[in-house]
Amino acid sequence: MKTQKLFSILLFLLFISVHTYAQPQLTEPIPSLKPGKYQKDQIKRKYGMFIHFGINTFHNEEWTDGSKPAASYKPSRIDARQWVETAKKAGMKYIILVTKHHEGFCLWDSKYTEYDVANSGNQTNVVEEVAKECKRQGIELGLYYSLWDRTQNADVKDPSKDEAYNKYMLGQINELIDMVQKHTKIVEFWFDGGWEKSNQRWPVQQLYSTIKAKAPQCQVGINWSIGLPDNPDYHPVLPENQKEGFPIRYFPSDFRLGDPYMPATPDPKLFTHNGKTYYMPWESTVCISGKWFYHTEDTIYKTVEELAGLYVKATAQDNILILNTPPNRDGQLRERDVKLLTDLAKKLNLK
Secondary structure, three states: OHHHHHHHHHHHHHHHHHHHHOOOOOOOOOOOOOOOHHHHHHHHHOEEEEEOOOHHHHOOOOOOOOOOOHHHOOOOOOOHHHHHHHHHHOOOOEEEEEEEOOOOOEOOOOOOOOOEHHHOOOOOOHHHHHHHHHHHHOOEEEEEEEOOOOOOOOOOOOHHHHHHHHHHHHHHHHHHHHHHOOOOOEEEEEEEOHHHOOHHHOOHHHHHHHHHHHOOOOEEEEOOOEOEOOEOOOOOOOHHHOOOOOEEOOOOOOOEOOOOOOOOOOOOOEEEEOOEEEEOOEEEEEEOOOOOOOOOOOOOOOOHHHHHHHHHHHHHHHOEEEEEOOOOOOOOOOHHHHHHHHHHHHHHOOO
């Protein structure tokens, strides 16, 4: 009798366990007219640093095509401590690090490709070093990842190649999450390059579900997020032309992007998908000088006054600003960037 009772209890516990763990993960945002919990956290962060660094840094180009040899990436050092320290002193609450740009070169040792730092002139795992520094210095971390990859999926006009490339992307996203979250949480995934294919050809649902399963706090956004009512995949719909109720071009996602534009005033926040309405804040991404990546001839900077104006406009209406500051070929932020950000923090009384 005791044996039967014990067996029954074990069966019940097994049923509860299976039932509990079989519950579906969050696979899309909850329709709402107000920001959700993690959107509120994003809005509260308000101000961050964009770091464009990679193989382009060594070629004075913004978009290379995947033909530059990995060995040409050869920073003399990776001063992740300086990057994070500068962001923190500037009053920024998080960093968004470019992990892979359009050419496909990866700033970590990826098992899915040879086009990465492991085969370069400096084998430092930049993503992991920045994650460690963010944890050590108490600042949050987001990751930029280009959907468009001119090495792995150069022929974007051929849909028959999508399945293999989508598998590649999902593998790398899992790889990044697992690697970074050994050290710190990921608060944002910033996807780029979606315009190179129609929105239906990207595995947006799989990307979103994969991220949320491991990092539910992570906000997901894809550049040029909103379409037109009669053409959800129209590109580009500028902020000034976005209206409440316009369709979400890349669903599911949590916030809107469209670099380097400022939000409209007033800024609409409510957008739709399949007859449901979703709240989506706007994140502005702006260069502190003229280029995203370091260029030897990039010497024209915005003034402190200009940057202060951008800050005020971009962070009003529950929106967010990230300022791009590209490390140079020595793996350090430029002295002028550091001074500008410090002066800006003083002007705006940021801490």
